[in-house]
């Protein structure tokens with residue numbers, strides 16, 4: 001199965017607020033860098049034919065287009081409405097592809113690990129990958145013709161499981177599960193190794209990360 005990914009990114013001034021205590025004025029630059037690095041790694045994945053970013057932010061649009069993604073404008077109603085909107089657009093344009101929602105905050109994403117996750121997801125009508133904390137979700141995938149039915153936000157692992165999506169239990173896909181919401185998450189991602197845009201922002205930070 002071939003895949004199209006839908007990546008949601010809200011407007012930078014509102015993004016990654018939980019990172020603020022650790023990163024101060026670098027918060028928005030990091031949110032942008034995470035999205036660009038996530039898209040870059042996703043597009044380098046052998047299973048992926050394209051990435052559709054749902055965003056109203058001009059800086060995000062420019063950055064992800066430079067990486068090779070396409071963009072669609074956001075729609076009111078929050079994260080799951082944005083994902084449904086993107087998934088509907090992707091299914092309309094590429095009806096023979098599977099559609100997967102992928103978090104935009106995976107700066108350590110490795111293309112080969114994403115490929116393993118998507119190959120495993122191909123075996124199920126709907127499947128999801130829990131985040132590193134085991135509370136949320138970083139990827140929700142649906143086969144062609146199957147509605148994505150996203151239920152992201154907070155404790156979404158339990159919601160996706162209850163919705164009947166298959167929970168992927170794969171070892172050694174840490175980079176696909178390593179979402180970054182806090183300073184501690186960013187330190188953990190940096191240990192895995194982050195992409196070039198995030199490296200650039202981290203190098204530019206005058207002071208080290210504050211834990212939090």
Ligand SMILES: Nc1nc2c(ncn2[C@@H]2O[C@H](COP(=O)(O)OP(=O)(O)OP(=O)(O)O)[C@@H](O)[C@H]2O)c(=O)[nH]1
Nearest residue numbers: 008009010015016017018054055074078079082104
């Ligand atoms: N397009 C779009 N993306 C959204 C929306 N809400 C959230 N997202 C994205 O979905 C992902 C998870 O969002 P949240 O956890 O709500 O927010 P966050 O920016 O990651 O972090 P916090 O501000 O700390 O909650 C991030 O990639 C967001 O940019 C929305 O209304 N539209």
Ligand SMILES: C=C(OP(=O)(O)O)C(=O)O
Nearest residue numbers: 136137152153154156181
């Ligand atoms: C939106 C989610 O993630 P987070 O709140 O961790 O950004 C989620 O895991 O469903």
